[in-house]
Amino acid sequence: MAATPKNSAPLEVWKFGGASLADVAAIERAVGLIARHHGPLVVVASALGGVTDLLLEGANAATSGRQSEAARAAATFLRRHRDVARGLIPAGPARRRLLATIDTAAREFRELCVAIGVLGHLAPRASDLLVSRGERMSAQIVTAALLRGKRRAAYVDATEIVVTDGQHGGAAPHISGTTRLARPRIKPLLDAGTVAVIPGFIGHAPDGSVTTLGRGGSDLTATLMARALGAVRVSLWKDVPGILTADPRLVSDARLIPQLHHREAAEVAHYGAKVLHPRALIPIAGTRITLHVRSFIHPEQPGTEVSAKRSLAMYPVKAIAIVRGQAIVTVAGKGMVGVHGIAARTFVAVDAERLSVSTIFQASSESSIGFTVPEGEAERAVTSLRAAFRDELSTGLIDNVTARPGMAVVAVVGDGMAGAPGIAARVFSALSTGGINVVAIAQGSSERNISFAVTSDQATEAARRVHSAFQLAKIGGGRAPAAPRTDVVLLGFGRVGRALADQIGGANGQGQVRVVGLLDRSGYIFDPKGLSRRRLTELSREKDAGELLTELGGRPAKAAEALAVMSSHAVSRPVVVDVTSEETGDLLRAALGNGFDVVLANKKPLAGSWDSYASLVSTPRHDNRQVKYEATVGAGLPIIDTYHKLVETGDRVLRIDGSVSGTLMYVVSAVSAGKPFSQAVREAVELGYAEPDPRDDLSGRDAARKALILARLMLYRGAAPVPDDLVPRALRKLPLDAFMARLTQVDAEWKTRVAREASKGRVLRYVVSATPRGVSARLTAVPVSSPIGALQGTRNLVAFTTRRYLKEPLVISGPGAGAEVTAAGILNDIHSLRGSQSS
Ligand code: ADP
Ligand code: ASP
Ligand code: MG
Numbered sequence: 001m002a003a004t005p006k007n008s009a010p011l012e013v014w015k016f017g018g019a020s021l022a023d024v025a026a027i028e029r030a031v032g033l034i035a036r037h038h039g040p041l042v043v044v045a046s047a048l049g050g051v052t053d054l055l056l057e058g059a060n061a062a063t064s065g066r067q068s069e070a071a072r073a074a075a076t077f078l079r080r081h082r083d084v085a086r087g088l089i090p091a092g093p094a095r096r097r098l099l100a101t102i103d104t105a106a107r108e109f110r111e112l113c114v115a116i117g118v119l120g121h122l123a124p125r126a127s128d129l130l131v132s133r134g135e136r137m138s139a140q141i142v143t144a145a146l147l148r149g150k151r152r153a154a155y156v157d158a159t160e161i162v163v164t165d166g167q168h169g170g171a172a173p174h175i176s177g178t179t180r181l182a183r184p185r186i187k188p189l190l191d192a193g194t195v196a197v198i199p200g201f202i203g204h205a206p207d208g209s210v211t212t213l214g215r216g217g218s219d220l221t222a223t224l225m226a227r228a229l230g231a232v233r234v235s236l237w238k239d240v241p242g243i244l245t246a247d248p249r250l251v252s253d254a255r256l257i258p259q260l261h262h263r264e265a266a267e268v269a270h271y272g273a274k275v276l277h278p279r280a281l282i283p284i285a286g287t288r289i290t291l292h293v294r295s296f297i298h299p300e301q302p303g304t305e306v307s308a309k310r311s312l313a314m315y316p317v318k319a320i321a322i323v324r325g326q327a328i329v330t331v332a333g334k335g336m337v338g339v340h341g342i343a344a345r346t347f348v349a350v351d352a353e354r355l356s357v358s359t360i361f362q363a364s365s366e367s368s369i370g371f372t373v374p375e376g377e378a379e380r381a382v383t384s385l386r387a388a389f390r391d392e393l394s395t396g397l398i399d400n401v402t403a404r405p406g407m408a409v410v411a412v413v414g415d416g417m418a419g420a421p422g423i424a425a426r427v428f429s430a431l432s433t434g435g436i437n438v439v440a441i442a443q444g445s446s447e448r449n450i451s452f453a454v455t456s457d458q459a460t461e462a463a464r465r466v467h468s469a470f471q472l473a474k475i476g477g478g479r480a481p482a483a484p485r486t487d488v489v490l491l492g493f494g495r496v497g498r499a500l501a502d503q504i505g506g507a508n509g510q511g512q513v514r515v516v517g518l519l520d521r522s523g524y525i526f527d528p529k530g531l532s533r534r535r536l537t538e539l540s541r542e543k544d545a546g547e548l549l550t551e552l553g554g555r556p557a558k559a560a561e562a563l564a565v566m567s568s569h570a571v572s573r574p575v576v577v578d579v580t581s582e583e584t585g586d587l588l589r590a591a592l593g594n595g596f597d598v599v600l601a602n603k604k605p606l607a608g609s610w611d612s613y614a615s616l617v618s619t620p621r622h623d624n625r626q627v628k629y630e631a632t633v634g635a636g637l638p639i640i641d642t643y644h645k646l647v648e649t650g651d652r653v654l655r656i657d658g659s660v661s662g663t664l665m666y667v668v669s670a671v672s673a674g675k676p677f678s679q680a681v682r683e684a685v686e687l688g689y690a691e692p693d694p695r696d697d698l699s700g701r702d703a704a705r706k707a708l709i710l711a712r713l714m715l716y717r718g719a720a721p722v723p724d725d726l727v728p729r730a731l732r733k734l735p736l737d738a739f740m741a742r743l744t745q746v747d748a749e750w751k752t753r754v755a756r757e758a759s760k761g762r763v764l765r766y767v768v769s770a771t772p773r774g775v776s777a778r779l780t781a782v783p784v785s786s787p788i789g790a791l792q793g794t795r796n797l798v799a800f801t802t803r804r805y806l807k808e809p810l811v812i813s814g815p816g817a818g819a820e821v822t823a824a825g826i827l828n829d830i831h832s833l834r835g836s837q838s839s
Contacts, residue, residue, distance in 0.1 A: 009039030047134025162203030242304030271411030272323030662817020
């Protein structure tokens, strides 16, 4: 015989699934692949396609007294194997031996069926013994076919080398025990250049009886052999191109996943994707052994590699698995809240029945615990739980233990989900737009999956929805999907809103951010496909002319309603941008509740009471929603951001001082440089720095709000400071025109004051200060040479005095007013939301 002992080559394990061994042609193909392979090889064989089902059906028929049906199954078993043997092996002693083995197996099967019929029940132990002949026959057929083709091959019965526990019907293998037996038995064969052919799926229990590893168990035999024998790779040859993004029978645009991490594949398997046995990854997790799921039809294709690598970072979600035929078992009762040990006892009771729980759901209220089990096991679970909680049920601590059959669990799996907020929201918005009713939700503690239960009839649609929401149909095509878009809804469409729309439409938006909606007092305009730049320009022109959105084709609605409508459409990563100067706190909280992130340039909602501030910015409450407000202080300057960076790196901020009002800075520095006060104010208005009524700035209220926002970073809980008001008392109530006209009255007074300070080497500045204990906003004189004294124009300056920057504060300075820079600050916040979500 032609040996091919390339023993320096690394060992591989190949498993052929039932479909790859369905008939003569398939087995010829498998044998051809094996024969062409050079290097040491272990082959694991499944039963011929459909044989395990056939054997189980026959045994079940026997159990319920339908002996003729059992006899027919035995006859089919015999005929299929005989046909294959005849088709593969030429007449002669080898064929005679094989046919004799097949006859014996069929006869024994028939006899066992008769015995089972007498007993009237099918014990798992007997069932295992019965079905084991499917794998044993196919492995012997493959061996004979290899030998016929002059390839050295030897059949090794798995019960000699695969050690398992005694859990018949779903045994778990022992890795070390198996290693001890398999090595001495297999290595010598490999060393001699012989292919070892092993039946998959079966092993032996401590008492020596035959066990099976559960349906699909040959996958596990293969990985177990790889681990025990120190293989470098395992190939599972299947009738699919590899592991796909979903079951192709359900989701027609399912695509091949080129590579998965061991852990991801383990989750896909655990959640019932039939392509891999649920525990197949256990023997090789954490090793360097790679697993390849490959197409038996296109062996030249690489299939899916399962390894320790990470790839496809663009896809936080990679696969969707569905397991049907589940029941949700629920233990419920108001009395459970805060009671220790209910969960633990629930699972002890379930475990005692050896039920396999696939997903655990706990209501956040703690008033119920739910989990799924296969429907057929629900009754047993309920009975055992009712017994375990007999006392609690009688005292009313627990209301009831119930089972709801007809459920499916859909699992959404991917490594990139960990730490990527917003995934759950995307999953559930995809489901809600599909009208799918989610009965329960569980996020795996690994954050590598989100699973949810739906009624079985909605499972396929749910999987399709999620599949398309994450663009999984593009995963194998080499072309990564564009990062998901961010859809912006503008609250207010004044100068800043327009500048922002402009920047989004221009290069700064990078095409990934779109404006989908505008809201004003009167109503809203919404287009889920995005408002074109032209439309936005038009709208802005008309708004300038004083029109309301409802007069420009918008729908009348209260803002909260409008947001609810928008969020119910398929908006992607929706963000509300508040560029009003109103009290919008309630509205923004509603937006967070509707799944929007919030970016503010509007200071008012952050400058009210501590409680309303905290309820807005304490993001955890809004499950993964974020609130950003960099543009509220210093326009586009990174002030809030710097604060957070300092704190994150372990520094402690002691105080923040600065000049944070562009308008006041402009006016006061112009006056200090010799301009009349009235003229400086007029210029600030004309240049667009000031609010339309400059008294809003001159009153210092705006600066005081900024100071408060800074102080609250340091957890100052008090109210805003009473600011120094630069508007003379007598002019505060006048109409704007009259105010402007009479402003010259105060020019002289300002001139004197400026001169007095100048003689002392000082200039006037409007300065805010914030500490954890207090906050102020004052007109004050500072040395000309100080950083604030040296500021000119509308520049802002903020100085952080911290533990690290104690003697010399950390200073941030730059343009701090104007619609352009404010819009830039907002756009920065929008991009930072995108960045934190796409990781
Ligand atoms: P084997 O022949 O090795 O036992 P299986 O028949 O057990 O293979 O597994 C392949 C089958 O799994 C496919 O025919 C397919 O219908 C189903 N399947 C379910 N989910 C997936 C998935 N995510 N990727 C590929 N196949 C899947
Ligand atoms: N033949 C067994 C089954 O059908 C094991 C396997 O195919 O992996 O479940
Ligand atoms: Mg299988």
